[in-house]
Structures are given as structure tokens and as C-alpha cells.
Amino acid sequence: MPPPPTFDVRLTRARVLSPGVRELGLERVDGVPFTFQSGQWVSLVLPLSEGEARRAYSIASAPDGSAGFEVAVTKVDGGPGSTYLHELPLGATVRAIGPQGFFTRAPKAGHPSLFVGTGTGVTPLRSMIKDALAAGETAPMTLLFGVRHEVDRLYREELEALTAKHPNFRALYSISRPTPEWSGLTGYVQTHAESLWRELEAKGGGAPHLYVCGLERMVGAVRDLLRKQMGVDRKQVHSERYD
Ligand SMILES: Cc1cc2nc3c(=O)[nH]c(=O)nc-3n(C[C@H](O)[C@H](O)[C@H](O)COP(=O)(O)OP(=O)(O)OC[C@H]3O[C@@H](n4cnc5c(N)ncnc54)[C@H](O)[C@@H]3O)c2cc1C
Incomplete structure (x- = not known):
């Protein structure tokens, strides 16, 4: 090449x-x-x-x-x-x-997708999600975005606007060190990946795919959960590591 x-x-x-x-x-x-x-x-x-x-x-x-x-x-x-x-x-x-790089998703891939990112690991997922929604992708897509504090939620307004506009997309945040006011998900993203994956499976429309990006520890943990504990095929698991 x-x-x-x-x-x-x-x-x-x-x-x-x-x-x-x-x-x-x-x-x-x-x-x-x-x-x-x-x-x-x-x-x-x-x-x-x-x-x-x-x-x-x-x-x-x-x-x-x-x-x-x-x-x-x-x-x-x-x-x-x-x-x-x-x-x-x-x-x-x-x-x-x-x-x-080969961590890509065709804008109209057609498969349900779980995007998991932490910190700036959300950026390639943002590119994929915006590309897909602009192309008219109708498959369900869930973004699970993990950060330490509420203020670390990059692109929050944009992701909330996309969630409000597109019934097939939603962004969820998991905060590992939340303030007492936070009422959403807490802890590490790996705690929530299985239930969100099962939700996508239950919606139908084919086997879901995982797109996970961030630091090695998190990416490895989410990959192991899906591949080793849940038995998901490697063709459905796509990952990018920053370290
Ligand atoms: C394919 C790929 C894509 C990447 N995309 C991004 C990106 O979009 N945004 C980005 O900020 N970084 C990204 N990185 C990481 C980036 O290339 C650098 O490693 C990072 O900016 C640190 O470089 P440095 O010279 O400041 O620190 P160095 O002295 O090189 O220190 C590197 C150490 O910093 C830590 N580190 C690296 N990246 C991060 C991060 N994002 N958050 C917290 N700790 C980190 C790791 O522990 C790593 O060992 C990417 C890495 C790869 C391999």
C-alpha cells in the first residue's frame, strides 16, 4: 500500500x-x-x-x-x-x-452500533456518528462516553442536539467522579457496556458492532468483556488505542 x-x-x-x-x-x-x-x-x-x-x-x-x-x-x-x-x-x-488507520465505520454500515469512548477517545466516534447521521443511517446507534467529571463532557451540546433530533441515536455519559447533583450513569464505562449491548440486540436489525476508543486499560477491558465473557465475534469488535 x-x-x-x-x-x-x-x-x-x-x-x-x-x-x-x-x-x-x-x-x-x-x-x-x-x-x-x-x-x-x-x-x-x-x-x-x-x-x-x-x-x-x-x-x-x-x-x-x-x-x-x-x-x-x-x-x-x-x-x-x-x-x-x-x-x-x-x-x-x-x-x-x-x-x-483502519478503525473506520462506513456511514451507512446498516448495523446497530455501540460506541464506547473515554476522554478524547470520543473524537473518532464523533466523526463516525456525524458521518452516519448526515448520510441518513437508520440503524440504532448508542454512544457511551466516559469521563471523570461532568465538565469533561466534550461536545456535550452537540451530542444532546443529535440525540434530540435523531430517534436512532442517543448519547449517554458515565461519570467516574460525579458531583452529588449528577443523576446519570456513574463509574467506569465497562460497567454499562453489556446492558447497552443487550438493548441494541433486542431492537433487532442485525448483530450489533462495537467501536471502542481510548486508553489501553479501558479498551482492553471492554474488548475482553464482549469477546471473552459474552462470546461476541471478533468481526463485530473494532478498537483503537491511544497508548
Ligand atoms: C491512533 C492514535 C490516535 C490518537 N489520537 C489522539 C487524539 O485524538 N487526541 C489525543 O489527545 N491523543 C491522541 N493520541 C495520543 C497522542 O498521539 C499522544 O500520545 C499524546 O498527545 C501524548 O503525547 P505527548 O508527547 O504529549 O506525551 P508523551 O510523553 O508521548 O506521553 C505519552 C503518554 O501519555 C498518555 N496519553 C496519551 N494520549 C493520552 C490521552 N489522549 N489522554 C490521556 N493520556 C494520554 C499515555 O499514557 C502515554 O503513554 C492518539 C494516539 C494514537 C496511537
Whole structure:
């Protein structure tokens, strides 16, 4: 397979999505439309003080035929790559290589889907969900999004609006360190994955698929639950790990 293209991107927009997470709106400097499948990632080549380094970031936006796309970066304590991207000024350029990766979902895949993400692991799932809903996907889709605190719910307004608009989609949050006011799900996402999977199975429309993304511990736990304890076929389980 030929290597993915290399191109320069400019930071054209940035905003704080939650404490510790910065959204970057990047645009190809050559203006060429950026073609990718929802769920894929790009490698950013960063000129760090200790030398050039590459870091992978999932594409958070859905493919729209434009030269632009979004990523969301968690600031890792003492992490040189994420710190560089949190400090990158508007108008600056970096080299990108992509799209890359096989963690994808066709927008009209047609199968019921359980999306499980924690932290910025929700970003490729957001791309898949927006892509699917824009394409008119009618299969049921549930997003289980785990974060530590209520304020860490990235894209909350957008996900709530999508839940209200599309009867086949809903976003649920599980908060591991909730305030006393929180009345939704609590604890680690793996505690809720089985019941949400069974709900999707009960709706009919074919065998559900799992799309899980985040740090290794959570991804491994959810995969093991479905594959080893529930006996789900490996073809129905898709995962991406950040570490
Ligand atoms: C396919 C892929 C897609 C990725 N997509 C994203 C993304 O969309 N957004 C994003 O923020 N990161 C993403 N990452 C992680 C990213 O590539 C870097 O590892 C991260 O930014 C840390 O780099 P650093 O130089 O700051 O820290 P380093 O010094 O390289 O430290 C790396 C350590 O930070 C921890 N870490 C890595 N990513 C995260 C995270 N998201 N949240 C908390 N801790 C983390 C891990 O324990 C890891 O061992 C992705 C990684 C892969 C492999």
C-alpha cells in the first residue's frame, strides 16, 4: 500500500473543549480537499526542543470534502507533543501525514452500533456518528462516553442536539467522579457496556458492532468483556488505542 500523503496544515481555529482539552481546526495549506474515512487519524510532525517527533491524532470532524478538519488534544502532564499543540498559535503551520488507520465505520454500515469512548477517545466516534447521521443511517446507534467529571463532557451540546433530533441515536455519559447533583450513569464505562449491548440486540436489525476508543486499560477491558465473557465475534469488535 502506498504511504499516506504528507502536507502542511495551518491552525485556523482553536477553542477549549473542556479543562485540559483543546480543539484545533486545521486546514491544508495547499487547499486540496482532505479525503478520509470517519474514524481515521493523522500523524502530526512536531518540531520539539528535543528533536522532531510524530504524534497521532484522531480526526474529530466528519468528512465534508473541504481542506479542513478538526482534532482534539488532551494535555498530558509533562507530555511534549500535547503541550506543543496546546501552545500552538493561530496561523502556525505543522506537517501532517495521513489519513491513516483502519478503525473506520462506513456511514451507512446498516448495523446497530455501540460506541464506547473515554476522554478524547470520543473524537473518532464523533466523526463516525456525524458521518452516519448526515448520510441518513437508520440503524440504532448508542454512544457511551466516559469521563471523570461532568465538565469533561466534550461536545456535550452537540451530542444532546443529535440525540434530540435523531430517534436512532442517543448519547449517554458515565461519570467516574460525579458531583452529588449528577443523576446519570456513574463509574467506569465497562460497567454499562453489556446492558447497552443487550438493548441494541433486542431492537433487532442485525448483530450489533462495537467501536471502542481510548486508553489501553479501558479498551482492553471492554474488548475482553464482549469477546471473552459474552462470546461476541471478533468481526463485530473494532478498537483503537491511544497508548
Ligand atoms: C491512533 C492514535 C490516535 C490518537 N489520537 C489522539 C487524539 O485524538 N487526541 C489525543 O489527545 N491523543 C491522541 N493520541 C495520543 C497522542 O498521539 C499522544 O500520545 C499524546 O498527545 C501524548 O503525547 P505527548 O508527547 O504529549 O506525551 P508523551 O510523553 O508521548 O506521553 C505519552 C503518554 O501519555 C498518555 N496519553 C496519551 N494520549 C493520552 C490521552 N489522549 N489522554 C490521556 N493520556 C494520554 C499515555 O499514557 C502515554 O503513554 C492518539 C494516539 C494514537 C496511537
